Amino acid sequence: MNILQIIFKNAGKQSRTRKPVDRVPFPVDFRGELTHDALQCTLCGTCTYVCSPAAIEITRDEGDMGYWDYDAGRCTFCGRCVEYCPTKALTFLQNSAPIVSMRSLERTSHVVEYQHCTRCGATIIPIPHETLIRLYHSEEAAKKATEVHNLCEKCRNRLHSQILKSGISGSKD
């Protein structure tokens, strides 16, 4: 069979080339582009601790904000940071990580704003509400807990000792 015969034979057949819409779907647990939700992040540092290639860096500023920095060029997409992040601030998207032309474009920097203790005004990063719901298993319990979690460590300890003292003195009566 010569080349012309092959061309004529194949001309009548359907194309077997995949169109972009026929893309094979990514598996559910695909480790694609890493995303970070600064509103859920408490700058706890767990992700930096578990990241072997040091792709994540945390900077806690003296002022009103801290920084979460990620270098996709160092990331091996092992998934440990996503697995260990206590607030679920990190997730993998269902797409392949973007290919960029410059090394600097592989770096992402997010600002995490501090908040203030509702009693003394000290800077804190409270546990996000979504995490409290997961911890307390209900929206209502999480709302009650927010009051305590919006305090700094010192004020929280003071509050707990006050509750303890009033409980002890109440039981003596």
Ligand code: SF4
């Ligand atoms: S992304 Fe998660 S693990 Fe990393 S600092 Fe923020 S809260 Fe902690």
Ligand code: SF4
């Ligand atoms: S996926 Fe792995 S290598 Fe990438 S930032 Fe997270 S812990 Fe580090």
